[in-house]
Amino acid sequence: MPPTGARTPSEPPQPTACRTLDTVLDRSVIGGYTALGYRVRRRMWSPSALPRLDGRVVVVTGANAGIGLAAAEGLARLGATVWVAARDPDRGERARTAIAERSGNPDVHLGLCDLSRLDSVRAFAAELTAATPRVDALVNNAGVLPSRRETTPDGIELALATNVVGPFLLTGLLVPLLERAAPSRVINVSSGGMYARRIRVDDLQSERDAFDGASVYARTKRAEVILTEMWAQRLAGTGVVVHSMHPGWVETAGIQASLPRFHRVMAPLLRTPEEGADTIVWLTAADEPLRSTGGFWHDRRERPTHLLPWTQETPQEREQLWARCVALSGLDLAASPPEPTDR
Ligand SMILES: NC(=O)c1ccc[n+]([C@@H]2O[C@H](COP(=O)([O-])OP(=O)(O)OC[C@H]3O[C@@H](n4cnc5c(N)ncnc54)[C@H](OP(=O)(O)O)[C@@H]3O)[C@@H](O)[C@H]2O)c1
Numbered sequence: 001m002p003p004t005g006a007r008t009p010s011e012p013p014q015p016t017a018c019r020t021l022d023t024v025l026d027r028s029v030i031g032g033y034t035a036l037g038y039r040v041r042r043r044m045w046s047p048s049a050l051p052r053l054d055g056r057v058v059v060v061t062g063a064n065a066g067i068g069l070a071a072a073e074g075l076a077r078l079g080a081t082v083w084v085a086a087r088d089p090d091r092g093e094r095a096r097t098a099i100a101e102r103s104g105n106p107d108v109h110l111g112l113c114d115l116s117r118l119d120s121v122r123a124f125a126a127e128l129t130a131a132t133p134r135v136d137a138l139v140n141n142a143g144v145l146p147s148r149r150e151t152t153p154d155g156i157e158l159a160l161a162t163n164v165v166g167p168f169l170l171t172g173l174l175v176p177l178l179e180r181a182a183p184s185r186v187i188n189v190s191s192g193g194m195y196a197r198r199i200r201v202d203d204l205q206s207e208r209d210a211f212d213g214a215s216v217y218a219r220t221k222r223a224e225v226i227l228t229e230m231w232a233q234r235l236a237g238t239g240v241v242v243h244s245m246h247p248g249w250v251e252t253a254g255i256q257a258s259l260p261r262f263h264r265v266m267a268p269l270l271r272t273p274e275e276g277a278d279t280i281v282w283l284t285a286a287d288e289p290l291r292s293t294g295g296f297w298h299d300r301r302e303r304p305t306h307l308l309p310w311t312q313e314t315p316q317e318r319e320q321l322w323a324r325c326v327a328l329s330g331l332d333l334a335a336s337p338p339e340p341t342d343r
Contacts, residue, residue, distance in 0.1 A: 014044060021044075022041055022301060025037045025041070026298070026303065029192070030269075032248070033248040034266070034270065035269055035271045036269065037248060038248060038278070041299045041301075042278075045300060050078060050282065051078075051287065053078040053079050054080070055079075055081075056080045056081065056136040056137070057080070057081045057083070057181070058075050058080045058081070058136060058137040058139065058284060059082075059083040059128065059135055059137070059138045059174070060072040060075070060083070060084060060139040061085040061113065061139065061140055061141050061142040061170070063082075063084040063092075063099075063141065064092050064094070065095070065252065066250070066252030066254050067189065068189075069095055069098075070274045070276065071139060071277035071280040071281055072084055072108075073098075073102055074274065074277055074280075074281040075281060076100070076103035076105040077103045077105065080105075080137075080284075081108075081109070081132075082107065082108045082109070083109050083110075083111050084109065084110050085111050085113040085115075086110065087112065087113060087115070092110045093110055096108050096109070111124050111127055111128060113170075115142045115161070115162045116152045116156075116158055116162040117152060117161075118154050118166070118329060121166050121169045121170050121173070122173065125170060125173035125174060128174065129173075129177060132177065133180060134177055134178075134180045135174050135177040135180075135181055136178075136184045136185070137185045137186070137187065137284045138178065138186045139187045139189065139284065140167035140171065140186065140187065140188045140189060140224075142162060142166075143163050143189065143191075144158060144159055144217075144254075144258075145213050145214065145217040145254070145258035146213050146217075147213045148211055148213070149207075149211040149216075156328055157205045157216070159216050159217050159220050160206070160216075160328075163220035163221065163223075163224060164220050164223045164325065165328045167188065167224070168325045168329050171231060172331040173331070175235070175240070179238050182238060182239025183239045183241070184240050185240070185243065185290070186228075186240065186242040187243055187244070187245060187280055187283045187284060188225075188227070188242070188244040188245070189244075189247065190222075190225050190246050191217070191218065191221040191247075192246045192248070192249075193217065194221035194224075195306070195308065195311065196308070197215060198219075198310060198311040199226060199313045200219055201313075201321050201324065204321070213258070214259070224244055225244045225296055225305050226313060226318055227321065227325065228243065228244040228296070229294045230318060233294065235293070236293065241289060241290055241294075242293055242294060243289055243293070244297070245279045245296065246296075246297075247276035247277065247279065247298075248275070248276055249269070250273055250275070250276030251272060251273065252273055278299070279297055279300055282300050283297060
């Protein structure tokens with residue numbers, strides 16, 4: 001099982017009543033995932049400010065809109081050198097300019113990267129490698145929920161390519177830069193929707209059944225959490241920690257377009273993009289996330305990865321998922337990450 005890491009005694013204790021309320025909100029789903037959950041929990045957090053990130057290099061994918069834009073702006077406000085990874089040059093440049101203006105931090109760069117295309121991911125990783133000797137944090141945020149089955153030019157179903165295979169390849173290619181910056185972090189943005197789904201390694205490409213976008217999306221989000229744990233194991237001892245998180249239910253163009261009915265009903269309760277991005281910024285900047293690896297977080301607290309017994313995957317399925325990601329992405333593991341270690 002993944003190392004969840006030991007907490008140090010310096011972690012500020014949270015009163016039992018607060019932890020209980022937090023857990024009740026979490027299990028109620030609607031209480032925890034909406035703006036209500038965020039606003040209640042915010043009162044429980046330490047009032048001390050997050051550490052400054054001057055001199056640190058962070059990369060945020062899908063940073064031209066929604067949660068990614070809010071996360072990139074939050075990290076720019078902390079002084080980081082921010083790489084906005086976007087697939088469209090105009091949308092990307094608009095976001096880069098807006099982040100620099102609003103944060104007052106001019107050190108914001110645009111890198112073009114279509115996560116659904118392996119050649120584009122490789123080109124972006126090469127651009128970064130030429131431009132900077134280190135990456136202190138990679139935030140794999142870009143994501144899609146397609147309504148019908150489409151395949152990319154690499155022959156990969158679109159949600160699998162964008163949410164899983166592209167980020168897997170980008171992570172692998174950036175390991176040398178992350179190791180150089182150690183202690184450093186990879187943050188994978190998953191979804192609470194993954195709680196309802198089990199991974200299907202026998203049908204990763206979603207070819208067998210009628211295509212149900214929400215289910216396929218949730219399975220890719222489950223895969224992200226499993227791969228987070230597996231990267232954490234592989235990178236144990238390198239100083240690179242790997243965490244996943246879910247942002248709750250957030251008002252973005254993406255949720256409006258992909259889940260219009262859900263959006264109509266839930267609109268008054270949705271979080272702002274800044275509220276959804278809060279845990280990404282915290283995982284990237286705070287000291288506590290460096291004390292463990294492989295965790296799944298929501299609202300600054302580590303959460304279980306399974307709530308339903310039938311969603312649990314087997315060790316063999318985990319290994320098959322990893323092997324399929326290696327095969328689909330063409331990642332040369334010998335050229336990047338070390339072999340897994342026991343911790
Ligand atoms: N909103 C929610 O309630 C919610 C809940 C749970 C999890 N999440 C997760 O949070 C993340 C951000 O979601 P969001 O709601 O902010 O979505 P969004 O508003 O649709 O933004 C998604 C971002 O990803 C980018 N993107 C999509 N496909 C891409 C590709 N092939 N290559 C590069 N970039 C690509 C988009 O770029 P374009 O502008 O070019 O399309 C956009 O910048 C996703 O991983 C999502 O699964 C969101």
